[in-house]
Amino acid sequence: MNIKKVYRELFRIRRVEEEIARIYPSDKIKSPVHLSIGQEAVSVAVCEALVPGDIVFGTYRSHALYLAKGGDLRAMFAEMYGKVTGCARGKGGSMHLVDIPAGFMGTSAVVGTTIANAVGYAYGLKLQSKPHIVASFFGDGAVDEGAFYESLNFAHLKQVPLIFICENNGYAIHTPQSARQRDVNLCDRVGAYGIPATRIESGDVFEIHRHVQEAADALRSGQPGPFFFECLTYRWKEHVGPNDDFDAGYRSREEAQAWMANDQVRLAGEKLSDPERMEVEQNVEAEIAAAIAFAENSSFPGASELTTDVYEESEQDGPDDFVWRGDTGGHGSGDGRGPIRDAIWSGC
């Protein structure tokens, strides 16, 4: 990995999130924000192992993933502001970011939902003999959902080119993993499905990358998928919103301190010389300032947007020319008049 690029990605995500937190009290951002501060390294490490054409599916906490996968920063800020220039034309918000050209599929506000979508996409790639792979991101909360286990089973059954990434930040909203699962050994569970499962405890961007790169290389060389990684990480801010919540009672600041001492953004920056680091930071700050200005200066969607894109806007097919003969049903005479079940078969 190019350390300068890694630092740029990590720093850029951190600063975008800090700017969102700064702007949030102004009420210009009309969207619940689930900030990625503290969790940047997982997205950056994984996306460094992906290539253009590869696909990621994320969650409502996916600002980091969107940016790491190459999502458009200006369109992201505009989406936060509810502007028509947003990545979803102001109709998605923070929880439903999307950038199809970048390979970042739309995210869901319902926990666990995109896991099966990622598996389906990977199956589609395999069916169409496309050379790309899919990464499916979800949190430790999603592993409580039945759809997670259904997805593991089907992904393994069909050996799809997919990497599962569980970002385990220890909490489903405010409920710790230990209050949701008696025996907290996720990799054992996943391994029981026959899927190679690895737990990465360090939070280290380079270690995560090394593991995921190996899996990505294996998939690209034709080895059967999927692979599973449990990446421990830590959410610094409250579940939703711009604030700290260490006074809320469900977790302690002491618990966070080890993770803050292990801040991957700062540690990556320390690997660069001062001039190199400053160059990266100045470029990122300028890009963010321009993106915020773009969002501020963009228009809200017009009234016609309200009912646009409910369905595809397309010309209807012409009317059929069938003349109803007033049949009352029954088994009929059978003179070449197939029953409906045969008609459905024929339609397939």
Next chain:
Amino acid sequence: MGADPSVMLFGLDVDDHKAIIGTTRGLVEKYGRERVFGTPLSEDAMTGVAIGAALSGIRPIHVHIRMDFLMLAMNQLVNVAAKSRYMFGGQESLPMVVRAMIGKSWGQGAQHSQSLYSFFMHVPGLKVVAPTTPYDAKGCLISAIRDNDPVMYVEHRLLHYQKGPVPTEPFTVPAGKARITNAGDDVTLVGISYMQVECLRASKYLLETGISAEVIDPIWLNPLDIDTIAESVRKTGRLLVVDNDWLSCGAGAEIITQVLEQVPDRHIQVGRMGFAQCTCPPAPSLEELFYPNARTVAARAFDLVRDNAVTWIPEERADLQEVEFKGPF
């Protein structure tokens, strides 16, 4: 599937010896196990898989041998399939078909008999079609497969045995067009799904009394061709919607409301028939009462036309007997 290699079909038991009442017979042999396969019993995730596959360029057909099983898939259908085009600003397109069957008779009971299409009619972003003839079954299915939005394709188990003309070549029946299946002047009968057959039979019973019923098959429940129904009601002044579902918040309520909004005539008489407001019982004596049938539909239409002045219910006629579903399934 022959015309478009991106079409894929899967679901519980689509590849077994019964082949979903024959509707999927031979497809594995013809198109291979990668495009046609039986699935694990995972309705939730498999619906998510269909969505993901659609995003990747596939046109999936997901088959459910009972509509009731779709309750396990509502998150993916309502929260994802219906909303993706809109909430992603038009960037995502989900060409997928969900085939769902409604059961009836031979003791199908509580969880093998539900229609539930009104759930899907309620949600913007889904299309819903419930064809009742072989012609429409084929034409609507091909329309649904070619559609770039998710389509709920509702099949009634008894209708699988209905016969009628159907071309062998591919053709489409466009979304949002109803069909007048029997012309008449005195009352408009809208029969949904299997109740279309009962309405056509009812129209024959009504002929005995000199009442001429216009029967309409909406075919597509969303988009709904309310214009064709409203035009008929302008002529007849009476509308009876016979639904294959419960009445409250159902398709009948929707159709009648839209007609009354469009035809501002306070003299129009309306009525609804459908399931009794209870869970479907398997006991034949109760199941008989649970569903409308041609005779009760005819009686209700007669009441509408004659202003409840006299009551009448036709004698059962052998030539208009119901098609019997011979179990076990």
